[in-house]
Amino acid sequence: MEIEKLEKKLNLEFKNKDLIKQAFIHRSYINENPGLKLNHNERLEFLGDAVLELIITEHLFNNYPNPEGELTCWRAALVNSRMLSEISNKLGFNDYLLLSKGEQAEQGRARQFILANIIEAVIGAIYLDQGYDKVKEFIDNNILSELKRVLDEKLYIDPKSHFQEQSQSKLGITPNYELIKEDGPDHDKEFQVGVYLEDELIAKGQGPSKQAAQENAAKKALDKKSWN
Numbered sequence: 001m002e003i004e005k006l007e008k009k010l011n012l013e014f015k016n017k018d019l020i021k022q023a024f025i026h027r028s029y030i031n032e033n034p035g036l037k038l039n040h041n042e043r044l045e046f047l048g049d050a051v052l053e054l055i056i057t058e059h060l061f062n063n064y065p066n067p068e069g070e071l072t073c074w075r076a077a078l079v080n081s082r083m084l085s086e087i088s089n090k091l092g093f094n095d096y097l098l099l100s101k102g103e104q105a106e107q108g109r110a111r112q113f114i115l116a117n118i119i120e121a122v123i124g125a126i127y128l129d130q131g132y133d134k135v136k137e138f139i140d141n142n143i144l145s146e147l148k149r150v151l152d153e154k155l156y157i158d159p160k161s162h163f164q165e166q167s168q169s170k171l172g173i174t175p176n177y178e179l180i181k182e183d184g185p186d187h188d189k190e191f192q193v194g195v196y197l198e199d200e201l202i203a204k205g206q207g208p209s210k211q212a213a214q215e216n217a218a219k220k221a222l223d224k225k226s227w228n
Contacts, residue, residue, distance in 0.1 A: 002096075003017050003020065003021065006020065006096060007020070009091065009092065010091075010122075010126075010138065012126065012130060012134065012138075014125075014129050014130070015129055015130075016128075016129050018038055019044070019125040019128055019129050020122070020125050020129070021038060022038045022039060022040075022041055022044060022121075022125065023041050023044050023118065023121035023122045023124070023125040024041065024093070024096045024097055024098055024118060024121070024122075025038055025039070025040050025041050025098045026040060026041065026097065026098060026099045026100070026103060026114060027040040027042060028099055028100035028102065028103045029098040029099055029100055029103075031100060032100045032101065041117070041118070041121035042121075043124075044120075044121040044122075044124035044125050044128075045117045045120045045121040045124060046124070047123075047124035047127065047128070048119070048120035048121055048122065048123035048124030048125075048127065049120045049123075049124075051123050051124065051127045051135060052079055052119075052120060052123050052139060052143070053075070053079065055135070055136050055139045055144075056075050056078055056079060056139070056143070056144065057071075057075060059140075059144055060074060060075060070156075073156040073157075074147070074150060074151070074156050076156065077150045077155045077156040078143055078144070078146060078147060078150060079143075080116075081112055081113050081116035082112065082116075083143075083146065083150075083155075084115070084116035084119045084120070084143075085111075085112040085113070085115035085116040085119075087119060087142055087143060087146070088115035088116065088118050088119045089115060090142075091142065093115060093118050093119070093122070094111075094115060097114065097115075097118065099114070119143075122138075123135055123138065123139065126138055158215065159215045159216075159218035159219040159222060160214055160215055160218045162218070162222060163175055163195070163218040163221050163222050166222065167197055171197065173197045173198060175195050175196065175197055175202070175218070175221075176195075176196050177193050177194070177195050177196070177214045177217065178193065178194050178196060179191065179192075179193055179210060179213075180192045180193060180194050180204065188208075189208065189209075190206060190207075190208060191206065191207055191208070191209065191210050191212075191213040192204055192205070192206050192213060193205050193206075193207075193210060193213035193214050193216075193217050194217060195214070195217040195218055195221050202217075202221045202224070203217050203218075203220035203221040203224070204217055204220070205217025205218070205219070205220055
């Protein structure tokens with residue numbers, strides 16, 4: 001792992017280089033490399049999750065007079081796996097991941113969760129090595145910077161609710177969802193669902209459950225220019 005390159009990317013210089021190395025070690029890598037001196041990143045992830053939630057909560061509490069329910073939704077939109085994996089990708093963290101060969105081949109939702117967890121592990125490492133102010137700076141620059149987009153694009157509303165709100169306000173039509181097909185064995189199903197406005201198919205979505213496929217279809221429908 002090119003630690004100096006990573007430190008430059010993060011604009012930090014770690015006192016304990018092992019902490020930032022450990023942040024990128026997935027449990028599966030340990031299984032294939034039992035002689036490794038460092039442990040996997042799950043304890044750092046546990047710590048980072050708590051630090052992230054505290055700093056996001058503190059920022060929202062100090063800057064917005066909104067009710068608890070709204071602030072909770074905004075925070076959830078900032079720290080969910082989709083958002084964190086997107087930020088992780090933007091920071092190029094995928095290039096530093098240490099995974100088993102099997103996990104390296106996995107993409108999709110499995111990789112999304114791993115990348116989201118990496119952000120939390122990095123936050124844990126920064127907190128331990130650099131302290132509160134530095135980790136707050138990292139979160140401000142890379143995660144809280146997404147708050148405007150969350151509010152502007154109403155990402156705190158789930159895609160199905162958001163699309164229904166848009167279609168009802170603009171067309172007076174309530175969307176409906178229909179299962180198009182399902183593939184795979186019972187333990188690993190993949191569903192494809194279409195979202196319709198009356199008889200018009202607006203978008204198709206896939207997912208490991210009907211609910212996930214519906215949300216994916218609604219998100220794709222929202223992404224269409226006519227729905228911005």
